[in-house]
Amino acid sequence: MMTHAVLPSDLTDAPARRPHAVVIGAGFGGLAAAVRLGARGYRVTVFDRLDGPGGRGSVWRQDGFTFDMGPTIVTAPFLFEELWELCGRKLSDDIELKALEPFYTVRFDDGETFSAYSDPEKMRQEVARFNPDDVAGYDRYMKEAQACFETGFEGMVDKPFCRLFNMVEALPDLIRRRADRSVYGLCAKYVKDERLRVALSFHPLFIGGSPFRVSAVFSLISYLERHWGVHYAMGGTGALAKGIAGLIEGQGNVVRYNTDVAEIVVEDGKAAGVKLADGEIVAADVVVSNADAAWTYSKLVPPNHRTRWTDAKLDRMAYSMSLFIWYFGTDRKYDDVGHHTILMGPRYRGLIKDIFKNKVLADDFSLYLHRPSATDPSVAPDGCDAFYVLSPVPNLDADIDWTTTAEVLRKRIADKLEATVLPDLSRHIVSSKMITPLDFRDRLLSVKGAAFGMEPTLFQIAWFRPHNVSEELENLYIVGAGTHPGAGLPGVLASARILDKLVPNAVA
Structure with a gap:
């Protein structure tokens, strides 16, 4: 449900008299929350310790190259479009989204490739190249992925799971979707060729989970790609972060960079503002944390105000893998390399086990290669290419000395x-x-160096995650990858959308 936009011209009261919302972190969840709160009449101040917007989706510029440091694709554009609409504008006023075809190409270790397309018939043709007998199974898998999309995305993504009853209500649908089974297990039920199983089941890695542990409900990602397509924001994902920051400023609100929040101020069991690292106290009627959820509770909420999310509880949670990312530019172009290429190593199950369970850096690896200059020449100097290559690696529970290992x-x-x-x-x-x-x-400031916060296993989704409205303090709300619905751009934007159902309006 869309929230009615409150434009600056609608706000007749003096700004200082309006309720004040403080947002900790200018990642996509925090930026989206600030826009939505501003549209509902709040005076909003966003604090971020970095020098620009985006958080994990910030930008690095070097030697004439522009590198998106985190997410590279947009799969649910309507969530961005809503933010612009709340400000009386259109996304296309500021951002050009370009649909990608193919979405990506999976390259197996033997050199064979599988490309993912929006066209179901092209996908069937790709499946048939590997195993004609799997085409019918692929169709059944996608039918199940659509059902999971209807259950897990349309039915749950912007619904608060703040009470156990909310989880009980969702159980029948989760049981029907066999949420206890893994994404890989669901895929393997319908598809027999092992390479196809890999190509169709790796998507939980996009949100920090093992395909062998993440609930089958997350097969919805495969259908989400088909439903809305895979898009690239011209200028990079950082252009989206900059655009949303501009919306916040256009509402008359403020984003303060290079500013560390040291603590959430508590008065009478309520979040009453924040204390900055330099000692400044900023009072607030509402505090929204887009910081890592585990960091929020372990570092920002005073220990004497925590009963559920204690240090012991946080330490028992399973955290996502981390990432090694190498950004590089070349003085030549590689025109036969697409926008997204996934290079699978010689192992799949064994490598995933080494990353998530054994917590060791294996001798082999799988890679995600991003070449944005294939679509957007502006991110590299003339005649050059910009790349980043990402390798999933264990989080900091592993005994790896990254100061010496990184260059190796x-x-x-x-x-x-x-x-x-x-x-x-x-x-x-x-x-x-x-x-x-x-x-x-x-x-x-991600606990254990986890790139996606807590892993989205069956008992770490929905009600089992830190709630969007804090269980510890009144007037404290959580957005971003660490709360419901989870990681990925659609997830973090939806976490801000949930606030519309939880935070009272500032303007009648």
Whole structure:
């Protein structure tokens, strides 16, 4: 349900008399929450410790290249469109979204490729190339993915799960969808070719989960891609973050960068504002945290005000994997490489187990290669290409010294890319930057360096996650990857949408 937009001209009271909302973190969840609160009459101040908007979706510029540091695709554009509509504008006024075809190409270790398309018939043709007998099974799998989409996305994504009764209400649908089964298990029920199982079941990695542990309900991602397509924001995902920050400022509200929040101020069991690292106290009627949920409770809420999300409870939770990401630019173009390529290693199940359970850095890896300059020449100098390559790795529960391991892993990845899809890569690199799990911990304040917060296993989704309205303090709300519905751009934007049902209106 859309919230009625309250434009600046509608606000006749002096700004200082309007209720004040403080948002901690200018990631996509925090930015979206600020727009929605501003549209409902709140005076909003957003604080972020980084020097620009986006959080995990921020931007790095270097040597004439523009690198999106985190998410690279848009799969539910309407969630962005709503934010612009709340401000009396259109998304297309500021942002050009370009549909990608194919969405991505999966390259197996033997060199065979599988491309994902929006056209169901093209997908059937891709499946038939591997195993004609699996076409009918693929159709049945997608029918089940659609049912999971209707249950898990349309039915749950913007519904608050703040009471156990909310979970009980959802149980019949979850049982019908066999939520106890994994995404891989659901796929394997219908598809027999192992390579197809891999190509159709890896999607939980996009939200920080193991395909062998994440609930089958998350097969909805496959249908979500088909339903709305996969899009790229021209100028990069960072252009979307900058655009939303502009909406906030257009509402007459404020985003303060390079500002650390040290603590949530509590008065009479209610969040009453925040204390900044420099000692400044900022009073608020509503506090929304877009910081990592585990960080919010372990570092920002005083311990004497926590009963459920204690340190012991937080430590028992299962956290997502982390990421090693290498951003690099080349002084030549690789025109035969698409916008998104997924390079599968020689193992699938074993590698996932090493990352999530064994917590070791394996000798092999699978890679996600992003070449935005295939679509958007503006992100690289003329005649050059911008890339990032991502490898899922264990979070900081693993005993890995990233200060010495990072360059070793980067070189191994570069060698693999050079031997497969980027010939002569080593001679053409002109810009380079790496981030490791240490950056997720120290720069993004993510507990255990987990790239996606808590892993979305069956007993860590919906009611089992930190709630959108805090269980510990009145007037404290949580948005972002660590709360319901979870990680990924659709999830974090939907977490802000949920606030419309929880936070009282500031303007009648």
